[in-house]
Amino acid sequence: xxxxDELRVSYGGIEAVKGITMEVPEGKIVTLIGANGxxxxxxxxxxxxxxxxxxGRIHLQAEDITALNPDRIVSKxxxxxxxxxxxxxxxxxxxxxKVGAYLRNDxxxxxxxxxxELFPRLKERSWQPAGTLSGGEQQMLAVGRAxxxxxxxxxxxxxxxxxxxxxxQGIFDIIREINRQGVTILLIEQNxxxxxxxxxxxxxxxxxxxxxxxxxxxxxxxxxxxEAYLGKKRK
Amino acid sequence: xxxxxxILPTLLSGISAGGQYALIALGYTMVYGILxxxxxxxxxxxxxxxxVMFYAxxxxxxxxxxxxTILVTVxxxxxxxxxxxxxxxSAPRMSVMISAIGVSYLLQNLMWYVxxxxxxxxxxxxxxxxxxxxxxVETKVVTVITPFLTVILILLLVFLTKRTKVxxxxxxxxxxxxxxxxxxxxxxxxxxxxxxxxxxxxxxxSMLFFTNYSTVSPTVGMMPGLKxxxxxxxxxxxxxxxxxxxxxxxxxxxxxxxxxxxxxxSDAFTFALLIVVLCVKPTGLFGEKLEEKV
Numbered sequence: 001x002x003x004x005d006e007l008r009v010s011y012g013g014i015e016a017v018k019g020i021t022m023e024v025p026e027g028k029i030v031t032l033i034g035a036n037g038x039x040x041x042x043x044x045x046x047x048x049x050x051x052x053x054x055x056g057r058i059h060l061q062a063e064d065i066t067a068l069n070p071d072r073i074v075s076k077x078x079x080x081x082x083x084x085x086x087x088x089x090x091x092x093x094x095x096x097x098k099v100g101a102y103l104r105n106d107x108x109x110x111x112x113x114x115x116x117e118l119f120p121r122l123k124e125r126s127w128q129p130a131g132t133l134s135g136g137e138q139q140m141l142a143v144g145r146a147x148x149x150x151x152x153x154x155x156x157x158x159x160x161x162x163x164x165x166x167x168x169q170g171i172f173d174i175i176r177e178i179n180r181q182g183v184t185i186l187l188i189e190q191n192x193x194x195x196x197x198x199x200x201x202x203x204x205x206x207x208x209x210x211x212x213x214x215x216x217x218x219x220x221x222x223x224x225x226x227e228a229y230l231g232k233k234r235k
Numbered sequence: 236x237x238x239x240x241x242i243l244p245t246l247l248s249g250i251s252a253g254g255q256y257a258l259i260a261l262g263y264t265m266v267y268g269i270l271x272x273x274x275x276x277x278x279x280x281x282x283x284x285x286x287v288m289f290y291a292x293x294x295x296x297x298x299x300x301x302x303x304t305i306l307v308t309v310x311x312x313x314x315x316x317x318x319x320x321x322x323x324x325s326a327p328r329m330s331v332m333i334s335a336i337g338v339s340y341l342l343q344n345l346m347w348y349v350x351x352x353x354x355x356x357x358x359x360x361x362x363x364x365x366x367x368x369x370x371x372v373e374t375k376v377v378t379v380i381t382p383f384l385t386v387i388l389i390l391l392l393v394f395l396t397k398r399t400k401v402x403x404x405x406x407x408x409x410x411x412x413x414x415x416x417x418x419x420x421x422x423x424x425x426x427x428x429x430x431x432x433x434x435x436x437x438x439x440x441s442m443l444f445f446t447n448y449s450t451v452s453p454t455v456g457m458m459p460g461l462k463x464x465x466x467x468x469x470x471x472x473x474x475x476x477x478x479x480x481x482x483x484x485x486x487x488x489x490x491x492x493x494x495x496x497x498x499x500x501s502d503a504f505t506f507a508l509l510i511v512v513l514c515v516k517p518t519g520l521f522g523e524k525l526e527e528k529v
Contacts, residue, residue, distance in 0.1 A: 088407050088410050102419045103419035
């Protein structure tokens with residue numbers, strides 16, 4: 001569905017992404033794991049249109065979407081849940097969700113209902129400023145806000161960052177549920193263990209390059225991956 | 236009753252001056268809210284509006300001159316942003332501020348060039364230039380309608396920011412450009428709308444101000460512009476209610492000081508207030524914590 005070819009991105013004179021090629025098949029959960037500074041976030045930001053690539057192409061189905069502006073990317077059905085959640089703190093929960101549907105001109109009632117069903121907590125707090133929510137609730141809001149654009153592909157940048165393990169589990173359950181309802185997921189995580197467990201397909205990124213790929217299960221059982229990313233010593 | 240009759244004119248002109256400052260201050264505060272930029276050219280845009288009205292009235296009837304003046308002012312505000320600020324969007328904030336100072340002097344010098352530096356008699360707008368009796372005190376009609384018009388415009392502005400889609404986009408962009416872009420908001424469009432609204436309010440403010448003040452010269456906008464800026468800082472720059480409250484307080488205090496016979500110090504008071512605010516509560520009355528926008 002989403003195809004990335006030979007993508008190179010430079011950031012302030014440093015090449016952060018050095019020619020990666022990857023694919024996100026429709027209806028799957030794909031994860032990109034790797035250490036801090038491997039270029040994962042830059043990859044997502046480039047797909048979202050926030051950063052322009054130096055080289056390479058990005059295709060959504062047959063359409064070339066390389067270097068389109070973010071609003072065009074959103075209207076094509078790709079959304080990014082940014083790192084650190086980035087909810088609008090003085091807007092209410094409901095207003096945050098409405099901003100998520102900014103480009104839509106049709107009725108958003110059904111989608112609001114859908115998001116509130118996924119996250120009943122948000123419904124209870126719909127009149128509260130988003131800044132008063134807990135970290136986990138803000139992450140729910142960031143996901144809900146992204147869903148309001150009715151995406152085909154939802155990209156997520158470190159959804160587990162700074163959240164308690166139990167909350168992280170809840171977020172991952174929701175990711176799976178959203179995927180079951182037909183949204184393709186591209187997830188980047190430092191919590192490789194969690195990410196690989198739910199991923200159909202996984203890529204490993206190191207210093208701007210993709211070094212491994214396989215199904216989530218394959219990588220989960222791979223000894224070198226275990227050692228590098230899952231915190232388990234080789235026996 | 237006698238005391239009341241003595242105080243009332245002061246109060247009326249204070250509230251009226253406050254309303255005029257408020258209309259200018261809103262332009263400062265809205266632009267700051269979204270760009271974190273003190274738009275130094277704003278006071279000059281206000282003055283240009285005065286001159287446009289002066290020339291427009293010689294060429295067309297009043298009912299056309301008013302919308303024409305507003306339109307030209309709005310276009311000027313829009314153009315200034317596109318030409319002088321937009322190319323600097325990713326430049327350090329100091330560069331944009333210097334650009335704003337440049338635009339301010341450019342506009343002032345253009346006005347000198349076009350008008351020859353002569354102070355011009357502002358056309359009297361019938362009806363609002365007239366006199367009226369309020370509770371036994373004679374005053375100009377403009378003094379009475381300014382606060383009402385100001386309040387109506389502020390209510391419209393609040394409605395726009397709180398209840399419309401473009402208002403939602405403005406509030407989102409004011410917090411976080413990048414995330415706003417991820418939602419599909421076109422930042423440049425939102426910024427242009429902000430400048431258009433600010434210039435529109437300045438144009439209306441200039442009509443009220445000059446009807447009261449009666450002469451327009453190239454640098455006449457500096458003082459009200461600066462005072463409106465102080466009002467915006469006093470209220471908490473970036474905050475719409477803050478700018479309005481700050482403007483009314485400054486307008487009223489100034490007129491009280493004048494009526495006590497200390498006219499010489501009324502401007503000094505305003506700027507002393509600025510210094511005190513910056514020392515004691517730099518975020519102003521309604522200001523939020525100052526934070527760097529990413």
